[in-house]
Amino acid sequence: MQFLRDRFGSAAQVAVMRPGEWSAAYSVKTADADLVARFSVYDEDFEKDAYAARYSSTALPIPEINEWGPALEGFYAVAPRMPGQYIDGLDDARMRRVLPSLFAAMDAMRAVDLPAASGYGGWRADGSTTHRGWREWLLGFVDQPATRGAPGWRELLEDSPTSLAAFEEGYARLRERVDHCPEDRHLIHNDLINRNVLVEGNRISAVLDWGSSTYGDFLFEVANLVFYQPWFSAWRNIDFASEARAHYDAIGLDVPHFDERLSCYTLRIGLDDMAYSAFRKRWEKVAETTRRTLEIART
Secondary structure, eight states: OHHHHHHHOTTOEEEEEEEOSSOEEEEEEOSSOEEEEEEESOSHHHHHHHHHGGGOOSSSOOOOOOEEEEETTEEEEEEEOOOSEEGGGOOHHHHHHHHHHHHHHHHHHHTOOOOTTOOEEEEOTTSOEEESSHHHHHHHGGGSBSSTTOOBHHHHHTTOHHHHHHHHHHHHHHHHHGGGSOOOOEEEOOOTTTTOEEEETTEEEEEOOOTTOEEEOTHHHHHHHHHHGGGOGGGTTOOHHHHHHHHHHHTTOOOTTHHHHHHHHHHHHHHHHHHHHHHTTOHHHHHHHHHHHHHHHTO
16 A cells, blocks of 8 residues: 555555454554554544553553554554454364453453543543443433444334334333443443454453443443354353353452343343444344344343
8 A cells, every 4th residue: 555655665565454344454564563554534443542552451452553643534543563363263162261361351441540530431532421321321322323424223224124123122121121230430342352352372462443442331341242152153152151250259359230231231232233234234134133132132
C-alpha cells in the first residue's frame, strides 16, 4: 500500500492481513521493526486502543499504539506485531490449559482503577461514557441504532418475523432479570473471541482491539464465552460458566446471583448479535443466534 511505503520507506514489506468488521489490517516489516497498520473510517477504536495500553500488565498484555492519526479520508494506527496464535483456533485441551491465563487477564481488567467521573457502557479516552447506569445500558440499546451507521433493531428485523418475535420475547425476559445485575463498574473488553486475543504456549500474549470495550459488570466478559461457545465446536465440552465459578471460588471472590447475571448478560449479547447480523445481512447467523437466544430466554 503506497501510504505505508511512503511512511516506512520503499523497502518496507507490506502485506494484507485479515479484514476486520470496521478496519483493514496490513503487516509492515522494516529493517528495524515488525508492525501492524490498521485503517478505519472511525478514530474511536484507535483512540481506545491507545488509551487501553496504559492498563497493560503481565497478566493483561496490551500493545502500545506507536502512532495514529488521519489518513486516506479516514484514520490509521500502527502498533508492534505481537507473537502468538489466535485463541479462537485452540482445541479443547489447549483452551483448558489457557483458561487460567484468560481468567487472570479478566481479573486484571476487573482490578483497573477507572476514571472516577465515568459512567457505564461505551467509553472514550476523554472520560465520556454512553450511559449513566449499567442497567440503563443493558436495556437502553433497544431504542438506539443496532450499531454504527445502522437503523434501529425493529427496522432491521422486520423482514424476519420469526426473529422479530424472538427479539421481543428475549427483551421481555431481559427486563424481568435485569434487577439481579449490580451497578458495578469494571473494564470489559467485550470482544475477546473475534481474533482479538493471542496466545503463546499456555499464556495470553496480547489482548487487541478495544473498540467494543465497555464499563460495567465484569461477568459480562464471561457471558460472551458462554453465549458463543456453541459456535466453537472444539470447545463443545468446556462449561465456561462452571470454569469461571470455580476460578472465583479459588481466588475467594464472592459473586452474588452468578447464574442470574449470566442469564441476563447472555440474553443481552444474543439480542445485540441478532440485530448486528441483520445489519450485515447474515441471515443464517440471524437464525442461529435467534435459536440460541430463545434457548436462554426459555431456561
